[in-house]
Structures are given as C-alpha cells and as structure tokens.
Amino acid sequence: MDIEIRTISADEFGRWEAAGTRAFGAHATDEAIELARSFAEIDRTFAGFDGGIVGTTTTRTSAITIPGGWAKLGFVDGVTVLPTHRRRGIMTRMMGAQLCQMRERGEPLAALSASESLIYERFGFGIATWADSWKIPRVHAALEIAPDAGGRAEFVSDCEARAEWPNLHARVRGDRVGMVHYDSAYWGAALWDAEYQRRGASGFFHVAYRRGGRVAGLVSYRIRERTVLAVFLLGEDAEVEAELWRYCFGIDLMSEIHGFNQPTDDPLPWRLKDPRRLERSKSDHMWLRLVDVRAALEARRYAERGDISFRVHDRFCAWNDGVYMLEGGPFGAVCKPGGMNSVDIELGVSDLAAAYLGGVSFSTLARAGRVKELTTGALDVADRLFRTERQPWSMEL
Numbered sequence: 001m002d003i004e005i006r007t008i009s010a011d012e013f014g015r016w017e018a019a020g021t022r023a024f025g026a027h028a029t030d031e032a033i034e035l036a037r038s039f040a041e042i043d044r045t046f047a048g049f050d051g052g053i054v055g056t057t058t059t060r061t062s063a064i065t066i067p068g069g070w071a072k073l074g075f076v077d078g079v080t081v082l083p084t085h086r087r088r089g090i091m092t093r094m095m096g097a098q099l100c101q102m103r104e105r106g107e108p109l110a111a112l113s114a115s116e117s118l119i120y121e122r123f124g125f126g127i128a129t130w131a132d133s134w135k136i137p138r139v140h141a142a143l144e145i146a147p148d149a150g151g152r153a154e155f156v157s158d159c160e161a162r163a164e165w166p167n168l169h170a171r172v173r174g175d176r177v178g179m180v181h182y183d184s185a186y187w188g189a190a191l192w193d194a195e196y197q198r199r200g201a202s203g204f205f206h207v208a209y210r211r212g213g214r215v216a217g218l219v220s221y222r223i224r225e226r227t228v229l230a231v232f233l234l235g236e237d238a239e240v241e242a243e244l245w246r247y248c249f250g251i252d253l254m255s256e257i258h259g260f261n262q263p264t265d266d267p268l269p270w271r272l273k274d275p276r277r278l279e280r281s282k283s284d285h286m287w288l289r290l291v292d293v294r295a296a297l298e299a300r301r302y303a304e305r306g307d308i309s310f311r312v313h314d315r316f317c318a319w320n321d322g323v324y325m326l327e328g329g330p331f332g333a334v335c336k337p338g339g340m341n342s343v344d345i346e347l348g349v350s351d352l353a354a355a356y357l358g359g360v361s362f363s364t365l366a367r368a369g370r371v372k373e374l375t376t377g378a379l380d381v382a383d384r385l386f387r388t389e390r391q392p393w394s395m396e397l
C-alpha cells in the first residue's frame with residue numbers, strides 16, 4: 001500500500017477534521033469543523049492519504065516558558081490514524097515529517113499531551129510535567145487558612161471571559177516554567193462552549209476575581225449533577241487562586257468540587273482544614289521533545305554555574321545523536337559538541353526531555369535505571385544545574 005504523507009491544502013481541511021474525529025470514535029459536526037478551522041495552521045497540518053485521508057496530525061506554532069525566559073515550541077495535536085490503517089507506520093512517518101518541519105523552522109522544542117502513555121517515548125518525548133486531578137466533598141472543603149487577596153469575585157459574560165483569559169494568562173505564564181503560550185484564536189476555541197463540548201454538563205459560568213481595577217484571577221466552571229467542574233482556574237498569585245477555590249467550595253446546593261490539571265505543588269491542599277478529604281490523582285501531563293538538543297540546552301538558564309557533558313541517544317531524530325558539552329549558569333549557557341572520551345552522563349533523548357524543565361532529577365532517572373553516570377558526582381552536578389524552584393506545569397486548553 002502506497003500511503004502519501006504531506007501537508008494538506010485549505011480545501012482539504014473539512015475532510016482532515018472529519019477523519020481525525022472518526023479516529024477518536026466520534027462524528028464531526030459542521031460546527032466543530034468550523035471551530036477547528038478558526039485556529040488551524042494549514043501549512044503545519046499533515047495527513048496520510050490512501051485515496052482519502054487516513055491519518056492526521058498538526059502542529060500549533062507556540063512558545064513555552066523555560067528557566068530564564070521562553071523558547072519556540074511546536075505543539076503537536078490531532079494525531080490519529082483510522083482504525084482501518086493502524087500499525088502500518090503511518091503515524092511514525094507523519095511524526096517524522098512534523099519534527100523535520102519544526103527543525104527547519106528553528107523550534108528547539110516540541111510538546112504534546114498524550115491520549116495513552118505508551119505511544120510517544122519511541123519518538124523521543126519524555127514526561128516533563130505531571131498534574132493532579134482533585135475531588136473534594138463540599139462538606140469537607142473548609143479552609144483552615146482563609147485567603148485575603150483584597151478584591152472581590154463577580155460573574156462576567158462569555159464575551160468578557162474570552163477577552164480577559166488571554167490577558168491574565170499572558171501576565172502569569174512567565175512565572176511558571178512549562179506554561180505554553182496560546183494565541184487568542186486558540187483561546188476563543190477553548191472557550192467556545194458548544195453543546196458537544198459539554199458532555200452532559202452545563203455551559204460555562206465565568207467568575208472573575210477583580211483587584212485594583214483589573215482581573216487578577218478567573219475561574220470557568222461547569223455544573224453537572226450537583227458537582228462543580230472547575231475546568232480552568234488561574235490567578236496572579238496563590239492568594240487569588242485560593243479566593244477562587246473558596247468561591248467554588250462555597251456554591252450552595254453543590255455536593256462535590258472537581259479540579260482538573262492542578263500543579264502537583266499547588267499550595268491549596270495545605271490550606272484545607274481536612275486535607276485527607278481531598279482526593280488527588282496524579283497523571284503524566286505534558287510530554288516534551290528536544291527537537292534540537294544543542295539549541296534547547298543553550299536556550300535555558302541554569303540554577304547555578306557548572307559544566308556537564310551528556311551522551312544523548314536519539315534514534316528518531318538522528319541529527320541529535322551525539323555528545324554535548326554544556327557550560328551553564330544563571331545568566332547564560334554554551335553547548336558544544338564533544339568526544340566520546342569526555343562523557344559524564346549517558347541517556348536517551350526522552351529522559352533528557354523529562355529532566356529539561358526540572359520536573360524530575362537525573363538522580364531519580366538513574367535510580368530508575370534510565371540514566372547512566374559515567375563520571376562520579378556528575379548526577380549531583382546535573383541535578384543542581386537543572387533544578388527549578390517550582391514544579392513545571394502548564395494550563396491545558
């Protein structure tokens with residue numbers, strides 16, 4: 001079977017979206033296709049063709065907060081192959097084309113959130129962030145330490161929410177390593193709130209926390225059978241976020257509150273009177289890939305000054321396979337190719353991606369048997385360099 005892999009043309013977009021939706025086990029509606037078209041990047045949208053479209057994947061041009069600044073990011077989305085065509089290497093070929101395009105565009109990093117955790121390591125992605133889901137019965141949601149952020153909560157319209165979310169997110173995203181920078185078209189789609197996106201829940205309610213004349217925090221939630229589903233919640237600081245949680249915990253007639261994708265080091269559980277009542281389940285969240293290892297290592301800043309050399313294995317993006325000598329510090333980094341006799345740590349590119357944002361230490365990966373220390377003390381040096389103050393996290397739309 002001769003499958004063609006290429007980017008689509010604009011008039012193929014409807015069929016591309018319909019094929020992707022079918023592979024996820026649903027039927028695309030005209031409304032959903034038009035919504036997806038509103039933020040589609042056609043020249044980054046790939047398909048596998050066997051007569052019609054049998055495989056899909058796309059990249060959203062984005063950026064990500066990394067220690068000391070930000071880097072260009074290709075965010076991979078809509079990866080599917082029709083059940084009639086699976087396990088014949090179509091996704092592998094599309095992913096190869098997509099990563100080559102990112103390299104040509106000078107994007108050192110790629111990211112995605114995975115439907116299944118068995119798929120992406122073979123392509124060099126590693127788990128860079130984790131997230132908690134929360135469930136708490138309302139009767140046990142009392143706070144021991146009440147917040148006082150000096151503002152007030154008020155309902156805002158859909159239209160105001162769509163205007164305010166991108167502003168708030170843009171102000172906050174520099175504070176947390178891992179935050180993906182979304183453009184306003186994507187925000188519009190995330191908050192569109194079509195019936196098919198609700199899965200039996202209400203439409204969005206949007207509550208803003210206003211302080212000093214501006215929106216300092218927002219929560220967009222749905223209600224389903226006496227449960228508050230806090231879909232998006234973000235504040236300028238922890239005090240504002242606690243105000244928004246207190247608001248969610250206080251809604252009369254509700255019996256339970258659910259939070260999705262919370263940072264694993266969120267301080268809110270430490271404010272609760274009865275923290276055991278908060279059910280937390282932790283899951284892998286953002287998978288990261290170093291598309292260009294050298295550029296990625298030079299892009300970030302390091303917690304302290306130090307030198308380390310890595311032997312990086314990369315079977316899928318062979319241009320990365322080699323030795324990297326990193327001189328990093330809080331104000332800059334230089335990374336040069338090295339020789340095999342100068343290696344301190346040997347690892348796969350997916351493990352370097354997992355450690356890149358500071359979400360896991362090299363020592364932990366070594367104890368898991370994934371990373372090899374070739375120079376005594378090198379793990380300790382690498383851990384100290386790559387450490388970040390807070391756990392990396394990204395708000396997912």
Ligand SMILES: CC(C)(COP(=O)(O)OP(=O)(O)OC[C@H]1O[C@@H](n2cnc3c(N)ncnc32)[C@H](O)[C@@H]1OP(=O)(O)O)[C@@H](O)C(=O)NCCC(=O)NCCS
Pocket residue numbers: 023024078079080081082085086087088089090091092093113114115116118119122
């Ligand atoms: C996941 C999906 C895109 C894979 O497409 P595909 O064309 O069958 O993948 P490939 O044939 O290129 O497979 C490449 C490798 O990944 C493995 N693989 C693919 N999908 C897998 C899965 N769901 N679980 C475990 N391994 C998987 C294959 O076994 C193969 O391994 P090998 O190289 O050791 O033989 C396809 O199964 C699909 O559309 N699934 C439903 C939608 C989905 O989950 N998409 C992912 C969104 S994040």
